[in-house]
Amino acid sequence: MVGKDRKFGLRGFSVTVSAVVLGIGLTVAAPAAMAQDVLVLAAASTKNAVEKLAEQFKAKTGAAVTSSFAASSALAKQIENGAPADIFISADLDWMDYLQKRDLIKTDSRVNLLGNELVVVVPKGSPLKPDLSKGGKLADQLGDGRLATGDPSNVPVGKYAKAALESLGQWTAVEPKLARADSVRAALVLVSRGEVPLGIVYRTDAAVDPGVEVAATFPPDSYPAITYPAALVASSKSPAAVALLDYMKSPDGMAVWKEFGFVPAPKAP
Template sequence: MVGVRSILGRSGFRLAISAAVLGFGLTLAAPAAMAQDVLVLAAASTKNAVDKLASQFKAKSGLSVTSSFAASSALAKQIENGAPADIFISADLDWMDYLQQRNLIVADSRTNLLGNELVVVVPKGTALKPDLSKGGKLAEQLGDGRLATGDPSNVPVGKYAKAALESLGQWKAVEPRLARADSVRAALVLVSRGEVPMGIVYRTDAAIDPGVEVAAVFPPDSYPAIIYPAALVAASKSPGGAAFLDYMKSPEGMAVWKEFGFVPAPKAP
């Protein structure tokens, strides 16, 4: 694999890390599946929970759930371009709004499913304590390294990160030092491998990777509430889609989300 440091030297510091490297099954279109299977396109940060929910749902219903995980922006564009899907789970409201405005989801099925928290992670065992104070020195703490997060132009975690850093008066200094990843899990991989000294991810992502640790937590009032909406896709072909969406919202389903660190969705603005 090409060294990440050489990749980071390219214009815009944009990262294109393959699904094979990340290991969570990113595809450019939903995988082929039998008509009765449920096809889910879900934000990368939901992978572990959705996989368990799918397994439990199959045991109860006999229906298989085929899932594809990536940044919400990429998945919304796939749906817009005709990729088959029954359910879309976004990591922010904007990309669900994007599809709803184009009549590509079933508006009545839309629900605010989950909440999350924004944190700074560092490689496990690192003594670095990120400075998240107003006007703090986070950029200086990076040394000659970069700060990994989702691309703020379209990836939800990057948009939340930008808002938080702007609120703290640190965005202008940090922006040129970003490693702009194509999903939150891609940013997490960079930190876990020690390719960058810090990353901004969701607390749930930090919890599933033993190679990182949470070094700082952003003040909750420094960024918009993190809300994961879910909805049926208008072009859904599977009668099981509604059943799986209901299962994810059920007490049993919510227990799985809680197991992976998610919280109930906060009140929408």
């Protein structure tokens, strides 16, 4: 469940990044507004923007928003296992499709909300310039270090990273040196702390952590267009949730997303 410590392997040993360290957890709702509360499960990369949108929505409507952030895969599985939720925001189409195929979202509410970019970050001040050329030497640049990103088997940022590295002919060499994090923010923390020399994250994540800087940007045609879909969860009976989702995609809501570096969702091919 969200909020518990998460573990993943790094250099042959276990690293734990807690929800407290990541700043990812539950926003406590005001008791007076409990009847109107909205519970949002959202991709970790949306944390800062969703929290600001929640504050604005409460100021406008009086309805409090409780938000929980993790990898889209973890949140989708929680919904599948019966966890209460009103709105789900995924960092890729696959995990929203996963829920839709199981009739766990309200299909008519589904919307492609946002887009993003894939970048390589380094600890602030690092001179390392990642080689993202075709057949480049990113693995050699890592030396004995690791490259942090989401676990490509299930975390959206890791899936995008794998696709990009495959496109550049570098995946086979880099894969053994991956630090497979359970969310994009967990990968970001490893770079920010200097525990790894490189990380692949979204541009929006790099923008909110002063401990990292963007060292390279992947060619946009090297990975599938990053799309964040949002939808009402099938079990939701909250009128406030409908209003919040409408607000998130309104001009005022989109201005907040833009403030945090998100871009409009890419057009469907």
